[in-house]
Amino acid sequence: MFSLKGMNALVTGASGGIGSAIAHALASQGARLALSGSNASKLRAFRDELNETYAHHDHDGHVEITCDLGNATQVEELVPAMLDTLGSMDIMVNNAGITRDNLGMRMKDEEWDQVIRINLEASFRLMRAAAKPMMKARFGRIINITSVVGATGNPGQMNYCAAKAGLTGMTKAFAQEVASRGITANCVAPGFIRTAMTAALDEKQQAAINARIPMGRMGEGAEIGAAVAFLASREAAYVTGETLHVNGGMAMLG
Template sequence: MAEPRTVLVTGGNRGIGLAIAERFVADGHRVAVTARSGEGPAGSLTVRADVTDAASIDAAFTQIEEAYGSVEVIVANAGITRDTLLLRMSEDDFTDVIDTNLSGAFRVVKRASKGMLKAKYGRVVLISSVVGLLGSAGQVNYAASKSGLIGLARSLTRELGSRNITANVVAPGFIETDMTAELSEDKQKEYLAQVPAGRYGSAAEVAAAVAWLASDDAAYVSGAVIPVDGGLGMGH
């Protein structure tokens, strides 16, 4: 196998984040996850952190560095939704989602970049969404936060690319998680009708794309948006 790396997955206690952490553990890496509650998968180190709080992120990184050494792969996955139509969306509905999903990614990447620059090695993977490019009624805040990650990754690529640091985006479509399970049966059918693959994706399929981007095989891939969406967002 490839050289074991120190990997941090934010929001690694459930859904897609948990599947990503499980994949890195299975591949033999040193894996840490941040979570506000709950635990990461067996074989990982769970640290408490809130991505809206820079001090808590700094403390989490210090804990991980003491246990595993400098973070070499950062997967910014922590995210929230506050779905509602624009006219009903409060200032807080908007800013809370931006602060967690976009500013949260900025905070963890900024903290991780110190060690990456020193090591002249790094892999940054930002978990976006097909909605970031396709748009979605009732998700002005979420879509804006998720498309913002693309500008973040591409600017990081221009800034840090010469230091052997890559920054890429994975954009999942409809994935079977707790979040999609809450949708009504009618909504689920409506969404499936839009997906050329005719099925929901699995969190493990998203994790496979992340694992590839973090590997040596993807050393010359940076600033890319990799869709894992069964063809839903084609052309976007």
């Protein structure tokens, strides 16, 4: 069940904590990946790791495509570059995101602009570009990584919360536009996940977070990867416009 053999996937922010876990999940199910990110050397090392971990008899290995999502020209070139390299696109995972936290009254224009440009606008441009090949193939899976705070809000993150909530609305609109062509568009909304970013918090901060989570622990990247792999599968064909919340019960949104 949930085999992704013969499917090509683009993952943005692929060398980050959650991005790499998503890439592992898709590759382990047989998908061939185009890994995208802004750090070329990190991406290359991660591509080599994926190629070593999953022996692939049915494709020529994973590829990496460097892209700065803050640069509109590079964003416009990403999907064509993937199609040139792999020939088709079955799955797109918009995972890349940045934070520029500040209280609303102190937030600078550039802190707002950067987060909206990378977390929201780049995802729109990539969905627009993916629509054409997916419509033609009459198949596609778009999965956008949002966040629990897009639904609940979070002090100091007006920009980030706006971008993630915007991504949810955008996904629902797109899902309605392409549903008749066999294309689904869904969101996965992680809660607090153990990554290098959360590892930097001290014990007291981590304990305070865990106290807000009914499961009493942060999630693992692999638990987000599993949710993405399900939504990317052929079996998830009747799920669209949906947000799958993976947050240990921290916010029970339905």
